[in-house]
Amino acid sequence: MTDNRRNEDFRDMLARMERDGHLRRVAKTISPRHITALCGKASSALLCEAVDDYDIPVVGGLYWTRARTASALGWPEGELGARFAACVTRPIAPELVNDAPCQEVVITGDDVDLTMLPIPFMHEKDGGPYISAGVAFANDAQLGPNAGCYRLMFRTRQEMGIDLFTASDLRRYYSAAYGRNAPLPVAIAIGVHVFEHMAAAYKAPAGWNEMDIAGGLHGAPVHLVRGKTVDVAVPARAEIVLEGELLPTGWTADEGPFGEFAGMQGDLKKNPLFRVTAITHRRNPIFYALQMPWENDWLNGPATEAACARVLGLAGIQVAAVRATEGGCCGWSVVASIKKRAGEGRNAIAALLSLPVVKQVIVTDDDINIYDSNEVEWAVTFRCQADKDIVVLSGMKGKHVDPSVRPWDLKPGELPTTAKFGIDATIPEGIPAFRYERIVPAFRDEVRLEDYL
Amino acid sequence: MSKDADAALVERIENCLRQPVYFRDILDALRDRPYRAVLRAWSEIRMQHALERDDFGRYSLPKR
Numbered sequence: 159m160t161d162n163r164r165n166e167d168f169r170d171m172l173a174r175m176e177r178d179g180h181l182r183r184v185a186k187t188i189s190p191r192h193i194t195a196l197c198g199k200a201s202s203a204l205l206c207e208a209v210d211d212y213d214i215p216v217v218g219g220l221y222w223t224r225a226r227t228a229s230a231l232g233w234p235e236g237e238l239g240a241r242f243a244a245c246v247t248r249p250i251a252p253e254l255v256n257d258a259p260c261q262e263v264v265i266t267g268d269d270v271d272l273t274m275l276p277i278p279f280m281h282e283k284d285g286g287p288y289i290s291a292g293v294a295f296a297n298d299a300q301l302g303p304n305a306g307c308y309r310l311m312f313r314t315r316q317e318m319g320i321d322l323f324t325a326s327d328l329r330r331y332y333s334a335a336y337g338r339n340a341p342l343p344v345a346i347a348i349g350v351h352v353f354e355h356m357a358a359a360y361k362a363p364a365g366w367n368e369m370d371i372a373g374g375l376h377g378a379p380v381h382l383v384r385g386k387t388v389d390v391a392v393p394a395r396a397e398i399v400l401e402g403e404l405l406p407t408g409w410t411a412d413e414g415p416f417g418e419f420a421g422m423q424g425d426l427k428k429n430p431l432f433r434v435t436a437i438t439h440r441r442n443p444i445f446y447a448l449q450m451p452w453e454n455d456w457l458n459g460p461a462t463e464a465a466c467a468r469v470l471g472l473a474g475i476q477v478a479a480v481r482a483t484e485g486g487c488c489g490w491s492v493v494a495s496i497k498k499r500a501g502e503g504r505n506a507i508a509a510l511l512s513l514p515v516v517k518q519v520i521v522t523d524d525d526i527n528i529y530d531s532n533e534v535e536w537a538v539t540f541r542c543q544a545d546k547d548i549v550v551l552s553g554m555k556g557k558h559v560d561p562s563v564r565p566w567d568l569k570p571g572e573l574p575t576t577a578k579f580g581i582d583a584t585i586p587e588g589i590p591a592f593r594y595e596r597i598v599p600a601f602r603d604e605v606r607l608e609d610y611l
Numbered sequence: 612m613s614k615d616a617d618a619a620l621v622e623r624i625e626n627c628l629r630q631p632v633y634f635r636d637i638l639d640a641l642r643d644r645p646y647r648a649v650l651r652a653w654s655e656i657r658m659q660h661a662l663e664r665d666d667f668g669r670y671s672l673p674k675r
Contacts, residue, residue, distance in 0.1 A: 189646055190646050191638055191646060210645065210646060211645040211646055211647045211648075212647065271615070272650075272654075273615075273647050273650045273651050273654065277650070279634065279635070279638060279646075282633070282635050283633055283635070283667070283668060284634060284635070285634055285664075285668050286634050286653070287650065312650065312653075313654070313657050314654040314657050314658055315613065315615075315651070315654045317657075412662075412664045414668060415667075415668040425668075426664055426666070426667075426668040
């Protein structure tokens with residue numbers, strides 16, 4: 159399934175998206191002030207070729223919709239979860255190389271100047287320009303290499319704030335280094351293939367190397383290269399790499415607010431500082447500005463759909479399709495269609511709501527096209543009795559980012575709980591299927607639209 | 612002052628920061644200057660001052 163893309167990199171992916179009609183070039187000069195607004199108004203991803211005062215083009219909006227994400231991945235829209243699940247089970251270890259496109263240009267020492275990069279200012283109340291598409295690479299002597307997605311706020315020519323507020327592997331690595339009063343070497347890759355980006359965003363089980371997963375997604379080893387100033391390996395075909403250290407200053411530097419993945423403006427935080435020791439890049443690099451929230455959310459969408467299919471399978475339920483919806487940030491809200499046996503509508507709800515992030519669920523029969531919101535609404539309308547078919551579970555694990563759990567009322571360190579619900583929109587037990595017989599236009603197969611329009 | 616920062620621009624940003632402002636307000640006030648020049652001046656500001664932030668994330672110069 160990935161044979162034709164084994165050696166694909168970020169710009170190969172862009173070329174395919176352009177061929178698919180999901181990426182358009184903008185020739186007119188634009189300010190980094192306006193890139194996010196323009197991407198938000200466009201019906202495709204945009205490659206802004208002329209950025210005011212910079213000689214580096216900016217691309218954004220790549221994974222804004224399911225269709226664009228599918229184009230980037232090269233997978234059918236309805237198979238994102240299934241393909242992700244299949245590839246994750248076949249990890250392939252990365253290979254270390256010596257020569258790398260991402261090191262065609264190397265800038266070190268006092269010449270390092272982050273203002274050479276067209277780091278955009280994205281949202282009205284952001285604390286500054288942000289690198290939103292950074293994939294951070296780090297090592298730990300015990301835990302091994304790690305890759306993850308972290309935002310970075312521009313502060314000075316050589317320093318950025320990095321968000322390590324919530325629990326993550328990098329936070330764990332940094333905490334250990336901070337405990338030794340030592341800096342943590344880190345490299346930030348900007349403009350990596352969606353397989354590497356998605357693998358880094360994936361909440362991999364402990365001990366898994368995200369680049370092994372990226373290899374599984376590619377169907378071939380990811381080529382990595384050691385940094386020029388840090389002993390950290392990064393994707394060799396990244397567009398731009400920032401090498402440096404997380405300083406042992408702890409959570410002391412102001413960072414944020416930033417427009418977060420849930421679509422709401424986040425809070426001002428105290429976070430560590432990233433000091434840049436080198437900027438390396440391709441000749442003629444492309445800067446990737448990931449647009450919040452949907453691009454960030456779609457990086458997790460296939461993994462969510464894969465996890466849903468997995469828990470339904472563990473519950474012995476035959477799954478027809480699973481869809482993580484955009485309105486639910488590709489994780490919090492899920493629609494699933496199943497080949498139902500008696501009671502399995504509710505079993506499916508219980509299984510899906512056991513996933514930490516899933517907060518609301520609709521379960522339908524497999525005759526419903528769950529990618530059509532009208533069909534899902536039809537099923538909810540006519541197959542659901544609200545007093546019997548809505549399951550509410552309270553006191554479940556919640557997330558601070560959800561204002562409805564009133565996180566500001568929590569004591570320091572206290573975790574929020576949340577109510578979750580599911581709608582069983584399968585045909586109720588005892589009602590024969592013929593009661594739901596759908597109308598069919600007469601002689602449908604004899605009529606071809608193109609013969610008349 | 613670093614070699615790339617524009618002293619006049621730094622001073623204009625300092626004037627903006629005499630009251631709490633969002634970063635967006637600074638960009639808005641300096642529309643007549645290139646984005647990159649503003650970022651270079653902002654870098655200088657952050658190296659020279661321990662800026663204060665209010666609960667909304669607005670910046671201001673430290674009170675003396």
